[in-house]
Amino acid sequence: MKVLITGANRLIGQYIGKLILKSKDFLLLPIGLGNPRIKDFENFYQKLDISNSSEVKNFLITEKPDIVINCAAISHVDICEEFPDKCFKVNVLGVKNLIDNLNPQSKFIHLSSEFVFDGTSLNYKENDQPNPLSIYGKSKLQAEEYIQQNFKNHQIIRTILVFGFGENLSRNNILTWAYSFLSQNKKIKVVNDQIRKPTYVKDLAKAIFDLMVSNQNSTFHISGEEEISIFQLAKKVADVYGFDKNLISSISSKSLNELDKRPTITGFNLDKISSIINYKPQSITNALIDSKNGLIHI
Numbered sequence: 001m002k003v004l005i006t007g008a009n010r011l012i013g014q015y016i017g018k019l020i021l022k023s024k025d026f027l028l029l030p031i032g033l034g035n036p037r038i039k040d041f042e043n044f045y046q047k048l049d050i051s052n053s054s055e056v057k058n059f060l061i062t063e064k065p066d067i068v069i070n071c072a073a074i075s076h077v078d079i080c081e082e083f084p085d086k087c088f089k090v091n092v093l094g095v096k097n098l099i100d101n102l103n104p105q106s107k108f109i110h111l112s113s114e115f116v117f118d119g120t121s122l123n124y125k126e127n128d129q130p131n132p133l134s135i136y137g138k139s140k141l142q143a144e145e146y147i148q149q150n151f152k153n154h155q156i157i158r159t160i161l162v163f164g165f166g167e168n169l170s171r172n173n174i175l176t177w178a179y180s181f182l183s184q185n186k187k188i189k190v191v192n193d194q195i196r197k198p199t200y201v202k203d204l205a206k207a208i209f210d211l212m213v214s215n216q217n218s219t220f221h222i223s224g225e226e227e228i229s230i231f232q233l234a235k236k237v238a239d240v241y242g243f244d245k246n247l248i249s250s251i252s253s254k255s256l257n258e259l260d261k262r263p264t265i266t267g268f269n270l271d272k273i274s275s276i277i278n279y280k281p282q283s284i285t286n287a288l289i290d291s292k293n294g295l296i297h298i
């Protein structure tokens, strides 16, 4: 089985790709927009712009993947607000290009986001009413709807604030960001009024792999179990890594002009995913300790 992963250079794509490489049942085809940045992928990596319809068509006709895991996106919320056309071109047209040219017998696994909701619950279920506040959230919802209406054999995976160290990451997540400042004794200001159930990338990648080998076509929520403010999460990073907690001060989203575009509180109900693949995420503290052990391998 040939598994194509888009966005393979980044955090989620590289973790799933590495799991697939370890399994003897699958051939990995990692794809990105830029140059290859993951050492293990170098021999198989190809460049593809998913927003280019003819390029995607030719590519899929040649490669004929059995499974596509779509981790490519413009996921920077502020960039999506500033350049909505660019955002929809990748997040929606890109998905359409992949689906429209994919053999209907193949499986399409798509990464979506908590940003499809309006940030008023810590227990969103898969069939709760979406209500995106931002351009990014709207684009992710539109892509979900296109997939649901046009490609039967799909798994849509919504996740929340994914963290972890990775290889050659060109973009920070909350862990790498806090770590890079605190480890140099630099002060950080962190929002105290955005609450999430953050997701450890290793738990997410394993869950996506387990779902991939299951035959369930549906939408799934995958996140951690613990709710925490971004401020408290940064404090946990300081705790686990032995940094000075006094370097961290709390601020409100309003002072960053962020509140209206980012959901305030968002968590997922995990009953569905737990019942299907026996999903058991680690506690945040254990995930941070596990990341610390992983640091030496990066």
Ligand SMILES: NC(=O)c1ccc[n+]([C@@H]2O[C@H](COP(=O)([O-])OP(=O)(O)OC[C@H]3O[C@@H](n4cnc5c(N)ncnc54)[C@H](OP(=O)(O)O)[C@@H]3O)[C@@H](O)[C@H]2O)c1
Pocket: 006, 007, 008, 009, 010, 011, 012, 013, 031, 032, 033, 034, 035, 048, 049, 050, 051, 070, 071, 072, 073, 074, 075, 076, 090, 094, 111, 112, 113, 114, 158, 159, 160, 161, 162, 163, 171
């Ligand atoms: N990280 C999170 O906290 C989080 C939370 C919820 C949902 N998600 C979703 O999970 C997915 C993966 O997130 P991530 O954080 O691992 O990655 P990311 O930082 O959002 O990076 C996305 C990737 O998309 C690729 N890309 C952008 N435009 C492209 C194009 N036109 N054609 C082909 N590839 C293109 C980039 O490739 P290059 O690196 O080669 O430039 C990049 O690797 C996204 O769909 C995101 O919306 C993420």
